[in-house]
Amino acid sequence: MKNFQLLPLVLLSSILWSGCSNVTFTDPLPLNRRDLDRFPKKWQGTWSDGEDLTITIAPGYFVDSDSEEKVTLGEQALLRRFHGYLVLNQMQDDGAHWSVLLGRRWKDEIKIWNFDEENAEAIAVWRHILADANAIEEASKLSGKTAYVLSPENNAAFRKLITQGGLTRSYTLRRATP
Numbered sequence: 001m002k003n004f005q006l007l008p009l010v011l012l013s014s015i016l017w018s019g020c021s022n023v024t025f026t027d028p029l030p031l032n033r034r035d036l037d038r039f040p041k042k043w044q045g046t047w048s049d050g051e052d053l054t055i056t057i058a059p060g061y062f063v064d065s066d067s068e069e070k071v072t073l074g075e076q077a078l079l080r081r082f083h084g085y086l087v088l089n090q091m092q093d094d095g096a097h098w099s100v101l102l103g104r105r106w107k108d109e110i111k112i113w114n115f116d117e118e119n120a121e122a123i124a125v126w127r128h129i130l131a132d133a134n135a136i137e138e139a140s141k142l143s144g145k146t147a148y149v150l151s152p153e154n155n156a157a158f159r160k161l162i163t164q165g166g167l168t169r170s171y172t173l174r175r176a177t178p
Contacts, residue, residue: 023115024097026151028089029158030082037073043086043103047110047173055173083159085113097149102167108175115161116168117148125166126150129157 038059046065048054054065061072071077071090078089078098085102092099102113116122130136130150135157137149152158161167 021092021099021115022117022145022147023099024092024147024149025089025100026097026149028078028080028098029087029100029152030080030155031152031158032155033080033082035073036079036081036086039073039079039086043105043110046176048176049171049173053171053173054176082155083162085162102162110173111169112171112173113167114170115148115150115166116170117146119168122166122168123148125164126161129160129164129166 039057039062044057044059046054046056052066056063056065061070063070073079076091080087080089082102085104088101088103089098090101091097100115103110104113115126126136126148130152132153135151135153137151139147139149150161152161
């Protein structure tokens with residue numbers, strides 16, 4: 001029974017951190033910014049939402065303790081700073097698109113945001129900001145969900161996506177005490 005309950009958590013964390021996303025970008029974001037080769041020292045450690053998700057962040061990688069999948073910063077996982085956030089870009093399985101997560105740390109708490117295809121208000125923001133027909137592409141999937149490929153023309157457009165409601169907060173993690 002215990003393994004049966006753990007399976008959804010493993011699948012959720014795998015999708016959250018490295019799986020295929022239904023909202024992807026054509027380029028890693030922010031555009032034309034330097035990649036960090038390590039997580040800042042204050043981000044390193046073990047973080048948990050107190051329920052389902054525990055992440056251990058080391059200088060050059062992070063590990064989801066449920067799936068024990070190690071994601072190393074490099075060509076497939078890029079970390080950049082932007083507008084007070086750390087932005088994690090992960091190459092999707094297709095090799096052409098990037099999933100993007102944003103995190104902001106304040107003392108012993110990290111808030112994680114993503115681009116959620118089920119958040120109608122966020123989708124309206126994407127459509128408003130990325131009004132150019134080439135900047136937002138929709139494709140139906142067999143599962144009945146719609147996949148979005150976003151392509152902000154510059155960092156000003158990306159900043160608007162962040163500040164005007166294009167993100168959905170997915171987790172609040174707190175530093176786990178040793």
